[in-house]
Amino acid sequence: MNPSPPHPAQLIVDLGFGFILSGALATATELGVADHLARGPQSPAELAKAIGADASALFRVLRLLASVGVFIEDAEGRFGLTPAAELLRSQVPNSLRDAVLMLTQKIFWAPTGELTQTVRTGQTPFDRIFGQPFFDYLTSDAAAGATFHRGMSSLSDLENGLIARSYDFNPFQRVVDVGGGHGGFLIEVLQSTPTLQGVLFDHPHVLAGSRLATAGLAARCEHAEGDFFQAVTPGADVYVLKRILHDWNDEVCVNILRNCRNAMASHGRVLVIDTVIPPGNAPHGGKVLDVMMLASLPGRERTEAEFRKLLAEAGLQLSRTLSTPTALSITEAIAA
Template identity: 55%
Template sequence: MPTEISDDPPTGREATRYLIDEALGYVYSGALRAAASLGVADLLAGGPLTVTELAARAGVDAGGLRRVLRVLATRRVFEELADGRFALTPAGQALRSDVPLSARPAVLMLTDTTLWRPAGEVELSLRQGGPVFEDLFGMSFFDYIARNPQTATAFHTGMAAFSDQENEPIAASYDFPRSGVVIDVGGGHGGFLLEVLRRHPGLDGVLMDEPHVVTGHRLDTEDVKGRWRLAPGDFFTDVPVGGDVYVLKRILHDWDDDSCVTILRHCRRAMVPGGRILVIDAVIPPGNEPHQAKAVDMMLMTAFTGRERTEAEFAALFAAAGLRIARIVPTGTMVSIVEVVEP
């Protein structure tokens, strides 16, 4: 684990040790990606194994694997037992691919080269005042994944896994209407929409995203049969009309303000009188306390044109689209529901 410090600011040698440990943070992310990619947690699902056994089953070098697992044991992902075998910890169980709410796809997405490389070029991003993805890959992030099916699959599967652990508490946090139409704009594979429809049998749903994304939808279940439809499309062009509630879950943070205003205006024009837009994104809190959104915001800075926003920044964004914040609903997750209505 990194050097622990007291509540008082570190000084002298303590501060130096602390900063050196912080600078080594990328090593842990690299080790975690390797373990996830090799399926080490799946191999340990049946119980502890020696490194030799693990390496043989994974098809990798035993000496190197021991070093990776030893690093991850300091982060309580694995545990090295007294007899030299390695075992899964409770945290490591979430890295298995066969458990509910598996973190493995999200880990693979967040440590993919498309996000990893830009994150290492923060200084370049600061100097040129924008994302560096195009400098590294020759095109924007979304153009890149449109041309690289394997990367696109990793991204959308990872986003689905990222969202799965939060969909239930978010859907439970908001008082959706008893009847009407919910349109999930940029809703990916439909995990959140599925949760909303299950909780509210009087609602119908529309899943909108790009054609290659909605083909992987998860809505074809018996409990919501006949209450949904797909709407392949581009939210920069238009969105389906007639919705009572428009959901933008983890969408606006990917885009610059002007692009967000375009999306919001499309939703405003398309919704029924008295309709509302639910922007489900992080609302960055003030102060110095840790918050996952602050780290995600820096990742967005280097790879995308978007950002995580404060309440004041959201208010300005909505005003530019002819909208206003009605309320902000906490969800018990990293994100909040920002309910947006016409003035």
């Protein structure tokens, strides 16, 4: 039986207070509360002593988080882990600790606070707040960049296998993961399709962190240095663009897609792996992510019709869109 929806007035109030929950979650995560509770429930005083915090303030933050299922308070006033809180531990499979620290850092928080001006002008305030565009800032601020890349890897590791197994790569011989980072998705693709050869394409400083050799796939995959704004490795059957196009405006996306179209074999495919926003009023992760992109980056999440238009301008034709068990879909394109 589904719970009754909140009263309209309560819904508005709860949404208005949403940033408080984000702040509380970020604080508990940064202080490592979940790691300290791995040994069992502890009182706020015990926790505060261990992490160097004020016991009363810590209690109030944990009480709030317990009310929404992150941590649980027992009859003795001790706090313990819930299944959600387990994901905030640093050394567990599928940990989301790095993802929380990324999503709640100032590169997203500060521009969202000026969303009204963004809606008025259509321009992100990111450059003005931080003095340079998003990716330039991550390059210049080593700490922010490290937090971002760890967080993205954390989120990607949850989804990579599910997405890779949602597409049949068996008919193909060579796949290029364009802007593929440290190779997390390509590892899953190669492991699911033993006959496939791979190319991890990215900037040299990114490829330095490649995980392909550690995964035992060095013999089946090469590293290719380059800039996808200029060109990509030619001659492959499949070009993957996972979480790439949503970072950029339409003009830039058409350029990236055209570079893939020019490089691919005649029978090739381009796979765009991003959210595809469905019609209607139902909740969808892409709608939240789209407003975050609006605030901080020049990109956006797109509908199927918007992807079809981009692909056509790049000399490609949308052949099908495949759902996956994640928030992302696979939009497949062939030569027009």
